[in-house]
Amino acid sequence: MSSAPERRPVTIEDLLRLKRAERPSAEFWPEWDRQLRTKQLAAILDKRPWWRDALPRLGLALGRYHLPLGATAILALTILTVREYRSVNTELSAPVATPVARVGAPSVMRDGTDTGSFAELRQPTTVARDEVEAASAEPQEISRAVSLLPTTRDSIMDAMSRPAAREIAANLAIARATDPALARILKSAAGYELSAPRVQVEEPLARVAALHDTRQGRLQVYSTNAAYAPDTNPAVSRFHDRQVSHLSEDQLYEAAAHRIGAAGDRAWLKF
Amino acid sequence: MNVTKVLGKTLVASPERQLEADSDWAVVQRVQAGDVAAFDQLILKYRERLYAIIYNLTGNREDAADLAQDAFIKAFQSINRFAGHASFFTWLYRIAVNSTLGHLRKNRLRQFFSLDQLDQDDRPAAEVIAALTDVRGPERDAFVNELQEKLNEALQKLSIKHRTVLTLFEIDGLSHQEIAEIMDCSVGTVRSRLHYAKQLLQAELQPYIRR
Numbered sequence: 001m002s003s004a005p006e007r008r009p010v011t012i013e014d015l016l017r018l019k020r021a022e023r024p025s026a027e028f029w030p031e032w033d034r035q036l037r038t039k040q041l042a043a044i045l046d047k048r049p050w051w052r053d054a055l056p057r058l059g060l061a062l063g064r065y066h067l068p069l070g071a072t073a074i075l076a077l078t079i080l081t082v083r084e085y086r087s088v089n090t091e092l093s094a095p096v097a098t099p100v101a102r103v104g105a106p107s108v109m110r111d112g113t114d115t116g117s118f119a120e121l122r123q124p125t126t127v128a129r130d131e132v133e134a135a136s137a138e139p140q141e142i143s144r145a146v147s148l149l150p151t152t153r154d155s156i157m158d159a160m161s162r163p164a165a166r167e168i169a170a171n172l173a174i175a176r177a178t179d180p181a182l183a184r185i186l187k188s189a190a191g192y193e194l195s196a197p198r199v200q201v202e203e204p205l206a207r208v209a210a211l212h213d214t215r216q217g218r219l220q221v222y223s224t225n226a227a228y229a230p231d232t233n234p235a236v237s238r239f240h241d242r243q244v245s246h247l248s249e250d251q252l253y254e255a256a257a258h259r260i261g262a263a264g265d266r267a268w269l270k271f
Numbered sequence: 272m273n274v275t276k277v278l279g280k281t282l283v284a285s286p287e288r289q290l291e292a293d294s295d296w297a298v299v300q301r302v303q304a305g306d307v308a309a310f311d312q313l314i315l316k317y318r319e320r321l322y323a324i325i326y327n328l329t330g331n332r333e334d335a336a337d338l339a340q341d342a343f344i345k346a347f348q349s350i351n352r353f354a355g356h357a358s359f360f361t362w363l364y365r366i367a368v369n370s371t372l373g374h375l376r377k378n379r380l381r382q383f384f385s386l387d388q389l390d391q392d393d394r395p396a397a398e399v400i401a402a403l404t405d406v407r408g409p410e411r412d413a414f415v416n417e418l419q420e421k422l423n424e425a426l427q428k429l430s431i432k433h434r435t436v437l438t439l440f441e442i443d444g445l446s447h448q449e450i451a452e453i454m455d456c457s458v459g460t461v462r463s464r465l466h467y468a469k470q471l472l473q474a475e476l477q478p479y480i481r482r
Binding site: 008009010011012013014015016017018019020021022023024025028029032035036039040043056 | 314318319322323326327332336339340341343344347348352386387388389390391393395396398399400402403418419422426437438441442469472473476479480481
């Protein structure tokens with residue numbers, strides 16, 4: 001008995017080799033060629049969009065200038081960044097230093113008696129940006145003390161009549177006499193507005209003066225005068241401001257209307 | 272010739288491929304110079320291989336015919352941009368494979384298979400079939416048709432990337448390096464995809480594999 005003939009092993013590669021033997025029939029290629037010619041002609045006649053030719057050319061042309069273009073872009077970005085940074089810095093520093101800018105105005109106060117030099121004061125007060133930055137670098141306590149000084153003629157006159165202002169002026173005069181360094185700083189701070197560009201600043205004290213006409217203003221002046229000495233304390237000052245601002249004109253009228261009344265043979269007053 | 276071009280040429284697998292690439296480059300230069308008819312030489316040379324690769328990727332002979340024609344037209348339209356950094360054959364294959372992958376992705380849910388006849392006079396194929404069955408006549412033809420369908424199904428079950436690598440390596444006979452260039456990936460990736468694809472295919476075609 002003869003056994004069945006031994007067959008060769010079949011691997012996955014052998015099976016895939018079968019795929020190579022899958023071929024189109026002989027008449028397939030002439031038809032394929034004809035179709036290809038038709039498509040080629042159609043492609044030639046069909047107008048291609050301009051950008052399909054232009055963009056690669058542009059890319060090649062710009063390829064030569066990669067380095068200069070990149071360097072220019074970086075330079076432009078740097079300049080823009082530096083400019084932006086500087087402008088932001090100036091904007092941020094100005095409001096912080098604004099109160100200190102009053103340093104130069106009351107040189108009179110330091111003299112104590114020279115009221116005639118009030119004419120030298122500018123109205124309205126001006127603030128120089130560069131000087132403000134310089135002034136903001138001075139010792140904080142000096143800045144705080146000097147910032148309390150009034151800046152306009154009326155307000156200075158008004159302020160001079162107050163005991164706190166007189167006390168500050170006296171203290172400054174003493175400090176100026178005893179400490180030459182402080183005197184130099186105060187002197188250099190005085191008159192800085194003349195050479196610097198001027199910026200309009202609203203007068204806080206002038207604003208207070210305008211409020212004298214209203215009831216709210218009178219109340220504020222009363223409360224301020226009543227506690228003028230502690231007014232140098234910022235916390236107390238803020239408390240007064242809040243107190244006054246909460247009392248509007250309408251509220252004052254309404255309060256009065258509820259407290260005083262009359263009906264028939266009676267009249268009442270509530271406390 | 273710049274460095275990239277030299278490098279591209281050295282990546283070509285064998286001396287035959289090198290000769291082929293040089294002769295192709297000469298023809299391409301003629302086409303670029305304005306001799307449009309010279310492009311026909313390239314079409315005649317590569318049309319069957321290009322068709323075969325697309326056919327094995329799509330499993331559809333009509334799609335394969337269309338995509339092969341489109342690939343030649345694209346190559347013709349872009350011939351002036353071909354700078355010879357790689358061989359023309361690699362460049363043409365890349366165009367064809369990318370077009371086919373785009374087509375397959377676009378028509379992922381709509382797949383129709385139409386297969387070419389297996390050339391039973393092809394000697395390696397005849398040997399494989401003889402090893403698988405000893406029947407003759409119509410039964411043999413039925414067996415071959417069934418095997419073809421199973422093989423096609425198994426291939427279509429692979430992901431597009433795995434199918435492409437397997438087809439380019441096992442059916443079209445390209446080297447790992449050439450496949451890596453065409454598919455724009457590393458040789459290691461090609462090897463790993465090939466290994467994985469063969470494992471999957473082996474599991475699918477287990478009844479036809481004889482140890």
